Amino acid sequence: MDADITQAPQQTITVSTGNNIWKRLRRSNLSNYLLLIAGALVMVIPFIWMLSTSFKPQAETISFPPRLLPMHPTLDNYFETFQRLNMGRLYLNTAFIAVVKTIINVYTSSLIGYIFGKFVFRGRDLLFYIILATWIIPFEVYMIPLYVMMVNFGLGDTYWALILPEISSAYAVFLFRQFMFTIPNDLLDAGRIDGASEWYIFHRLILPLSRPVIATLVAFYFMWNWNDFLWPLIVISSTNKYVLPVGLAVFVAEHGTQYGLTMAGASLAIVPVVILFLLTQRHIVQGITLTGMK
Amino acid sequence: MAASKVMPRKAHRSSVRGGEFRFIATVLVPTTIFYVLFRLYPLAYAFYMSLHDWKLLRVQQTFVGLKNYQTILNDPLFIKVVGNTFYFAIAATVLGTIVALYLAILINPIERGSTVLRLLYFLPVMTSTIAIATVWLWLYQTRFGLFNALLTMIGLPRIPWLQSPDWAMPSIILMSVWAGVGFTMIIFLAGLRGIPRSFYEAAEIDGATTLQQVRYITIPLLAPVTAFVVVTGLIGGFNVFQQVFLMTRGGPLDSTRTLALHIYDYAFLRLFMGTAASMAFVMFALVIAMTFVQLRIQRTEWEF
Numbered sequence: 001m002d003a004d005i006t007q008a009p010q011q012t013i014t015v016s017t018g019n020n021i022w023k024r025l026r027r028s029n030l031s032n033y034l035l036l037i038a039g040a041l042v043m044v045i046p047f048i049w050m051l052s053t054s055f056k057p058q059a060e061t062i063s064f065p066p067r068l069l070p071m072h073p074t075l076d077n078y079f080e081t082f083q084r085l086n087m088g089r090l091y092l093n094t095a096f097i098a099v100v101k102t103i104i105n106v107y108t109s110s111l112i113g114y115i116f117g118k119f120v121f122r123g124r125d126l127l128f129y130i131i132l133a134t135w136i137i138p139f140e141v142y143m144i145p146l147y148v149m150m151v152n153f154g155l156g157d158t159y160w161a162l163i164l165p166e167i168s169s170a171y172a173v174f175l176f177r178q179f180m181f182t183i184p185n186d187l188l189d190a191g192r193i194d195g196a197s198e199w200y201i202f203h204r205l206i207l208p209l210s211r212p213v214i215a216t217l218v219a220f221y222f223m224w225n226w227n228d229f230l231w232p233l234i235v236i237s238s239t240n241k242y243v244l245p246v247g248l249a250v251f252v253a254e255h256g257t258q259y260g261l262t263m264a265g266a267s268l269a270i271v272p273v274v275i276l277f278l279l280t281q282r283h284i285v286q287g288i289t290l291t292g293m294k
Numbered sequence: 295m296a297a298s299k300v301m302p303r304k305a306h307r308s309s310v311r312g313g314e315f316r317f318i319a320t321v322l323v324p325t326t327i328f329y330v331l332f333r334l335y336p337l338a339y340a341f342y343m344s345l346h347d348w349k350l351l352r353v354q355q356t357f358v359g360l361k362n363y364q365t366i367l368n369d370p371l372f373i374k375v376v377g378n379t380f381y382f383a384i385a386a387t388v389l390g391t392i393v394a395l396y397l398a399i400l401i402n403p404i405e406r407g408s409t410v411l412r413l414l415y416f417l418p419v420m421t422s423t424i425a426i427a428t429v430w431l432w433l434y435q436t437r438f439g440l441f442n443a444l445l446t447m448i449g450l451p452r453i454p455w456l457q458s459p460d461w462a463m464p465s466i467i468l469m470s471v472w473a474g475v476g477f478t479m480i481i482f483l484a485g486l487r488g489i490p491r492s493f494y495e496a497a498e499i500d501g502a503t504t505l506q507q508v509r510y511i512t513i514p515l516l517a518p519v520t521a522f523v524v525v526t527g528l529i530g531g532f533n534v535f536q537q538v539f540l541m542t543r544g545g546p547l548d549s550t551r552t553l554a555l556h557i558y559d560y561a562f563l564r565l566f567m568g569t570a571a572s573m574a575f576v577m578f579a580l581v582i583a584m585t586f587v588q589l590r591i592q593r594t595e596w597e598f
Contacts, residue, residue, distance in 0.1 A: 032400045033407075039397060040414040043472070047417065049440050050429045062438040065447060108325075115321050119314070127326070134333035136585050138533060140554050141574040142336035144561045145343060148350065149336065165332045168325065198317035227422035229536050230554075234562055245424040249540055252428050259432045266428040270421050277420045281413060 047270070054078065054263040061259045077264035084261075085251050086240070087268055094244040097159060097232075098225040101166050106217050108168045113176025114206050118188065128177070135170035139230065147234055161235045162243075166225075172217055179213045180206075219280045226273060244269050340571045348568035355568075362572035371548065372556070372573065379553040381463060382470075383531025390471045391523055394478035395516070399508060401479070402486045412483075415476035423473065423536040430469045431456070431541055456542055459549035466537050466550055478523050485519035486512070518591070525588040529581055553577050 048068075053061055054077050056070040081087065116128045150161040183206065191201045207214070229245040236242060242250070248269050255261045344363070347356040366372040397415065401408055418426055433440045434455035442452040455465040489512065497507050513520075535554035538544060544551035544559075553573065561570035 029404050032404055036397070036400050036404070036411050040411055043414050043417060043476070045440075046426075046429050046433055046472075049433065053432065064438070064443065066438070066440060066443045111321055112325050115318055119318055121315075121318055127322070130334075131325075131329050134329055134337075136581060137333060137337055138574070138577055138581050140533070140557045141340050141571075141578050142333065144557075144567050144571050144574065145336040145339035146332070147562075148339075148343075148567070151350075167328055167332075170329075170333075198313055223420060227424075229422070229424055230558070234558075245422045245536075248422075248428060249424050252424075252431070252540060256431070259435070259438075262428050263432060266425045269425040269428075273420050273422070274417065277417075278413070281416070 050263045050266055050270075053259055054267045056260055058258060058260050077260040078268070081251075081261050081264040081268065084255075085247055085265055085268070089240060090242060090244045090247045091272070093241060094226060097162055097243060098222050101163055101225045102218055102221040104163070104167055105169055105172060105221055106214060109172035109217075110176045110207065110210055110214065111202065112168060112173045113178075114180050114202060116173070117177040117180025118183070118185070128173075131170050132174055133170075135174070143231065143234060150235060156235060157237045157241065159241070162232060165231075169221075172221070175217065176210070176213060179210060183209055215280075223273070223277075340574060343568050344571035344575055346568045348566075348571070350565050350567060358568070362569050363575075366569060366573055366576070371551075374548060375551050375553055375556045376576070378463065378549070378551055379532055379534070382467060382534050382552060383528050385464075386467045386470045386474075386531050386534075387524055387527035389467065390474055390478055390527060391520065393471060394475045394523070395482050395520070397475065397479045398482035398486055399512060402483060412476070412480065415479055417476070418473040419477045421473075424540055426469070426473050427537050427540040434465055434541075457546060459547045462542050462546060462550045466534075466541060469541075470534070470537060474527075478527070481523055482516065482519060485516050489515050521591040522588070525584055525591070529584050532577060532580055532584075 052068055052070060055073045055075070057072055057074050057076070060067075060070060060072065112131075116124060146165060147156075150156050155161045155164070187205065188201055191205055196204070227245060228243070229249070232243045233246050233249070236246065239247075248265050251265050252262050343355075345357060345359060347358050347362075349355070401411055404411070436442060436452060436454055436457055439455070441455065445452060454461055456462050493511050493515075494507055497511060502510070533554050534552050535558065538550045538552050538555050539558070542550040544555050553576075557570050557573045557577070560566045560573065
């Protein structure tokens, strides 16, 4: 190597270091970090305060000035809340409903989306757009007749009333249909030439290929179903059939001023979802990008 | 039918085999039954109810024509409720969009730690609104709540967050913005990733400041994303229920009574289901109007 070439860059570096401190500081995004961390604190403080209060004895929750850490930490709030809220039961009910609703909805919607995305038949687009249009009906419009229907069917206060209206969702059908366009037709034709049945092709070819969409929608619908409130509030009246948000709302209405208890209740409702979220966050964040943009 | 006309060109198979036909029918017959039974029929039924003085468990319902609509549109409380709903939807959407966009612009260039930051901002999105409202009920508590404690510590007077008709709605809005900002931020981040880096590099060479880059590159190029965020935010805002149900029950003095809460109260507490159904159709009209706005925006060509 020639000496000239190795020397040239060295010179430019020594010249530029002096007035480049500002540029480098800007590149390091220091001010971005500071602002974002301040914002993150705002996001986290309510949760920290919730946890901190949940470990405080009642007298300590209303002492002034407030302390971040409990002086006499106690688990009493949790024991009492767990018992009074019948928490084990609520977890089971909510998990059962959320899992069943999510699996059924994602399965049926993938099947319907596949039909609309990959087959050609008379009236297909008309039917699809009618289904898609039902998506904009606000729940407040059809919840009243739906309730009357459920009562007339004899399904009031049963889990059938929670599951049946959510067997399929227009939004999930729409997303699956969009995804099906990306699967090449040759693949399906190859399967058909090999003599595979339509169901076999769907289960063994389409479903495995749809894994990214399925993962995203499962994460999403599980989260929505777990947090669903208004419909269970209307249709479920027996305490032992309550789901978590309804149980918590009733509990808060009854024990509103015992903040140790309500914060323990909120923590018990939030913590499992947060753990689940940390395990699946990749799918969820991907999902927003997918659902938000398309 | 429009669909059958385009068939020959789109078709990837010339003939529909028997097996294929049976497959399609097996899926679409129950599908059609489902969407008719659980979406379209209730929609028609709701309209039918809205034309009646409808009481649950009564055998004969009295037909009243458009009287329910007349009654609610002449009811000052209903007008106030619609106003409250707009107040919430617009304020929460505008504030949420601005904060989310700002956060997205801040977080976009960051490489190290951005996942952790995004997770923290996303935390409330995962959580049930009821649980969040429970926590904020405590933060907003007038005498012992954290917010007023902090205000007193720096020598400011306490704010009667949820107890004053002037403050209650802003308090609900503030909490809702906090809870939803992480979601909007991630949508904006996806939009930011679509803007070519070279645009900013070119601007930097021309000596544009960061602020100018945001003003003349980021904001115009994000216009479609912003439109999407605003419209879906407004539609979501029209449906606000859980926060006001748990935190204020519509009070004080109906200052936080929203459409969804009002419909719920009329239908399931007072059992005036006909009146409630007519209110729901007013809400439906608002949502349809917003949806048309969105379709118009989406159809517009965005030239970069």
